[in-house]
Amino acid sequence: MSVTVDRVPCTVVTGFLGAGKTTLIRSLIERLDGKRLAIVVNEFGDVGIDGELLKGCGIESCPDDNIIELANGCICCTVADDFVPAIDQILAREPRVDHILIETSGLALPKPLVQAFQWPAIRARVTVDGVVAVVDGVALAEGRVADDHDALEAQREADGSIDHDDPVEEVFEDQVACADLIVLTKTDLLDAGALGQARERVAAHLPRSVKIVPAAKGSVDPAILIGLGLAVEEDIENRKTHHDDELDHDHDDFDSFVVDLPAVDNADELARRISATAEAENVLRIKGFVDVANKPMRLQVQAVGSRVNHYFDRAWAPGETRQTRLVVIGEKGIDRSAIERMLAV
Numbered sequence: 001m002s003v004t005v006d007r008v009p010c011t012v013v014t015g016f017l018g019a020g021k022t023t024l025i026r027s028l029i030e031r032l033d034g035k036r037l038a039i040v041v042n043e044f045g046d047v048g049i050d051g052e053l054l055k056g057c058g059i060e061s062c063p064d065d066n067i068i069e070l071a072n073g074c075i076c077c078t079v080a081d082d083f084v085p086a087i088d089q090i091l092a093r094e095p096r097v098d099h100i101l102i103e104t105s106g107l108a109l110p111k112p113l114v115q116a117f118q119w120p121a122i123r124a125r126v127t128v129d130g131v132v133a134v135v136d137g138v139a140l141a142e143g144r145v146a147d148d149h150d151a152l153e154a155q156r157e158a159d160g161s162i163d164h165d166d167p168v169e170e171v172f173e174d175q176v177a178c179a180d181l182i183v184l185t186k187t188d189l190l191d192a193g194a195l196g197q198a199r200e201r202v203a204a205h206l207p208r209s210v211k212i213v214p215a216a217k218g219s220v221d222p223a224i225l226i227g228l229g230l231a232v233e234e235d236i237e238n239r240k241t242h243h244d245d246e247l248d249h250d251h252d253d254f255d256s257f258v259v260d261l262p263a264v265d266n267a268d269e270l271a272r273r274i275s276a277t278a279e280a281e282n283v284l285r286i287k288g289f290v291d292v293a294n295k296p297m298r299l300q301v302q303a304v305g306s307r308v309n310h311y312f313d314r315a316w317a318p319g320e321t322r323q324t325r326l327v328v329i330g331e332k333g334i335d336r337s338a339i340e341r342m343l344a345v
């Protein structure tokens with residue numbers, strides 16, 4: 001007699017740098033209160049910011065121990081070394097976890113990650129419930145992450161292909177190509193025209209019929225995101241991406257480094273500097289925590305392109321080292337010393 005063990009469902013949340021993955025997951029944790037969750041958070045840079053933002057949410061069914069950070073690399077490239085042991089660790093938890101959420105890095109390709117769920121040791125115990133691709137409504141409306149639909153069509157007609165060498169575009173397209181659901185974020189910043197344009201641009205990249213769900217500040221009904229029951233690991237080979245023929249892929253199209261700065265006197269002034277630097281040096285993403293002199297609270301800074309958000313997120317803890325550390329991510333060749341100089345002024 002064979003015994004069937006229920007597999008733990010796992011939702012993969014993918015999406016380009018700064019699209020709103022952490023914001024969506026944070027909101028989901030709150031809405032799923034009562035379900036025992038485990039979260040795997042992956043970052044491209046070697047400083048974990050997102051894990052820190054998800055921890056301390058104070059929700060009993062998602063204790064800090066159930067949030068596993070895999071920084072320093074993309075989960076798609078470190079599957080055997082990092083990801084499989086993380087899943088083992090989660091599955092060993094008592095009481096049993098009801099659902100696993102994975103936030104991939106903004107540069108990760110979801111396909112190799114989902115393929116890891118075909119490994120016998122994982123397949124027997126976990127299944128991919130669905131792949132959710134988070135897309136940045138503002139960046140789409142401004143034409144920053146996806147080619148213009150008409151230009152795409154013109155290119156298709158001209159040479160019959162949609163291949164191109166823009167690494168940002170390729171990562172975006174690979175993420176969207178694997179999606180079972182698209183969450184279009186930042187709708188609070190879009191008027192009806194811009195929202196329509198953003199929708200159109202993402203729809204132009206969808207190879208299959210996939211629902212696009214608009215979201216402001218991560219607010220999406222969990223029933224839409226969770227419980228899709230799609231066993232994506234069985235279908236993933238059918239999802240065509242730019243990197244299908246590569247046995248291994250690295251991320252040498254992108255660069256990341258950390259900038260340490262002294263305490264700052266004025267948060268708004270730092271935000272202006274960050275925005276100007278991102279604009280001038282073509283930076284894709286800056287995020288981190290800041291020591292503002294004479295303030296008891298830690299400042300969180302988030303820049304997506306040149307759009308900067310900053311706010312005091314919590315008090316510095318007793319004994320915690322107050323420091324200003326910013327993670328900078330851009331395409332290969334961004335000028336590190338120019339960026340360091342501009343941020344430090």
Ligand SMILES: Nc1nc2c(ncn2[C@@H]2O[C@H](COP(=O)(O)OP(=O)(O)OP(=O)(O)O)[C@@H](O)[C@H]2O)c(=O)[nH]1
Nearest residue numbers: 017018019020021022023106186216217218302309
């Ligand atoms: N106004 C607004 N801001 C948003 C929304 N979603 C995310 N943001 C902001 O966009 C920035 C990036 O959001 P994150 O949730 O950190 O994005 P991410 O995809 O996790 O970023 P990476 O992990 O670095 O790739 C933050 O400043 C968020 O507050 C939204 O719906 N509306």
